[in-house]
Amino acid sequence: MKITKDNVFYSFCGNNEPALTVDAPATVEFETMDCFGNQLRDPDDVMEALDWDRVNPATGPVYVNGAEPGDTLKVTINKITLNEKGTVCCLNDEGTLGGRIEGSHIRVTPVSDGMVHYEASNGMKTDIPIRPMIGVIGVAPADGQDINTGTPGHHGGNMDNTMVGEGATLYFPVAVPGALFGFGDLHAVMGDGEIGVSGLEIPADVEVTIDVIKGGAPEYPVLENKDEISVIVSKETVDEAAQRATELMQELIAARTDLDMPDIVMLMSLVGNLQFCQIVDPEKTVRFVFPKRYIPGLTF
Numbered sequence: 001m002k003i004t005k006d007n008v009f010y011s012f013c014g015n016n017e018p019a020l021t022v023d024a025p026a027t028v029e030f031e032t033m034d035c036f037g038n039q040l041r042d043p044d045d046v047m048e049a050l051d052w053d054r055v056n057p058a059t060g061p062v063y064v065n066g067a068e069p070g071d072t073l074k075v076t077i078n079k080i081t082l083n084e085k086g087t088v089c090c091l092n093d094e095g096t097l098g099g100r101i102e103g104s105h106i107r108v109t110p111v112s113d114g115m116v117h118y119e120a121s122n123g124m125k126t127d128i129p130i131r132p133m134i135g136v137i138g139v140a141p142a143d144g145q146d147i148n149t150g151t152p153g154h155h156g157g158n159m160d161n162t163m164v165g166e167g168a169t170l171y172f173p174v175a176v177p178g179a180l181f182g183f184g185d186l187h188a189v190m191g192d193g194e195i196g197v198s199g200l201e202i203p204a205d206v207e208v209t210i211d212v213i214k215g216g217a218p219e220y221p222v223l224e225n226k227d228e229i230s231v232i233v234s235k236e237t238v239d240e241a242a243q244r245a246t247e248l249m250q251e252l253i254a255a256r257t258d259l260d261m262p263d264i265v266m267l268m269s270l271v272g273n274l275q276f277c278q279i280v281d282p283e284k285t286v287r288f289v290f291p292k293r294y295i296p297g298l299t300f
């Protein structure tokens, strides 16, 4: 099954028309546009010409039969195939250093052989290994809410988390019948924080497997890979996001083990890592990452 980039939405909402309906489990290929709606693909393109109504397209949504509010949508990212070039930008008043930039700037940058081939305006060339990841991914929020694809939250959305790559499994709280899952905004590489408001923004084809777990909806998305489990929290400030992510990881461990509170806190303090996802979107996103090997059997 495949969904093309002709099926995109710009806000996560229970009223969106499904692009595809599937029975779980289902493996689906998504064709995604970059966060600029593929409008900045030529070195001569300029941000001033951007149609901002076409920014942050997410492909989908997929209606998953049997997914009901309170359930958990389980999504495994099987394979990401990147386009051969991507675009990074910076502009005045956007991002952590936006006050120090005049105008807007883009670099259309080739990607080949597992490397991003960056060239600066002074001619300096530097190669960066790719780390493909999905910036925007989520489900519709609870009824009535309409959250644009540039904003993260309980439903996922624009979390810009570098861990959302091949081999990761995400668990989302289903809030409307069918979940209405979708994603877009792929990056060939991005640093934690996304300080300049973009990664190397790039169209991509992505294969995922979607499944439903009855009940157990997490408050915020949970991400698990071979070695780690993490909770991904978005709040108005980094401080609030860090506090809640830490609390939710403690609750996750407490619900799955018979460790007492002091041991959980001490283990989290010894080997748990609080990390920035992004600090430049309307809500800031933080993850608490716990290496699973220190608590045998720990899993979502």
Ligand code: CA
Pocket (backbone or CB within 6 Å): 035, 135, 136, 158, 160, 185
């Ligand atoms: Ca993004």
Ligand code: ZN
Pocket (backbone or CB within 6 Å): 035, 135, 185, 186, 187, 198, 199, 201
């Ligand atoms: Zn992006």
